[in-house]
Amino acid sequence: AAGVIQSPRHLIKEKRETATLKCYPIPRHDTVYWYQQGPGQDPQFLISFYEKMQSDKGSIPDRFSAQQFSDYHSELNMSSLELGDSALYFCASRGAMKRDEQFFGPGTRLTVL
Amino acid sequence: DAKTTQPNSMESNEEEPVHLPCNHSTISGTDYIHWYRQLPSQGPEYVIHGLTSNVNNRMASLAIAEDRKSSTLILHRATLRDAAVYYCILRDGLRRASGSRLTFGEGTQLTVNP
Numbered sequence: 001a002a003g004v005i006q007s008p009r010h011l012i013k014e015k016r017e018t019a020t021l022k023c024y025p026i027p028r029h030d031t032v033y034w035y036q037q038g039p040g041q042d043p044q045f046l047i048s049f050y051e052k053m054q055s056d057k058g059s060i061p062d063r064f065s066a067q068q069f070s071d072y073h074s075e076l077n078m079s080s081l082e083l084g085d086s087a088l089y090f091c092a093s094r095g096a097m098k099r100d101e102q103f104f105g106p107g108t109r110l111t112v113l
Numbered sequence: 114d115a116k117t118t119q120p121n122s123m124e125s126n127e128e129e130p131v132h133l134p135c136n137h138s139t140i141s142g143t144d145y146i147h148w149y150r151q152l153p154s155q156g157p158e159y160v161i162h163g164l165t166s167n168v169n170n171r172m173a174s175l176a177i178a179e180d181r182k183s184s185t186l187i188l189h190r191a192t193l194r195d196a197a198v199y200y201c202i203l204r205d206g207l208r209r210a211s212g213s214r215l216t217f218g219e220g221t222q223l224t225v226n227p
Contacts, residue, residue: 042217104156
């Protein structure tokens, strides 16, 4: 079965650079979530989109922005990167058939040097 | 938001049942109880969820106390592949937009011994 795809899987950036993370949800899933997991920490919700509109916002820094496109893929844009942004970034998607279940991707590991 | 409390770690032997407890004494009537697990170097994975009644699926069983202030995730026969961090998460069923986010707390690290 198709799963959530995230790209790139690994990304290394310098401080103050920008990064773009991409998420391709499971086909026919209409909701996308972004989570950040710092080293040794638990995942923290950043932002979500339902039918291409932002549906919820968590502890996402102002330096970050995200959107969901017409094909339902989503991108997380991160600017002025800081060392503390180094983390695993997970995307999850949810479909109409299983509203109570989020399907997570493998994550993008971002390292800021 | 209602809070959950889980033991930091638990150990089990392979092929034995595992009971992972979760306390949620401030749970509201509309909170669903969800369990996710995160295997090493992977994204979280849905395990099971319930509201009031006990639930079974191919992965596990969820036993919910009558007063709903606690629940137990039951793995009937632990395997080495079940070694993971298990998260007990409450989700408000009434909050359609914000209610669907998952708020991860400090889960339970399950170690399975061969």
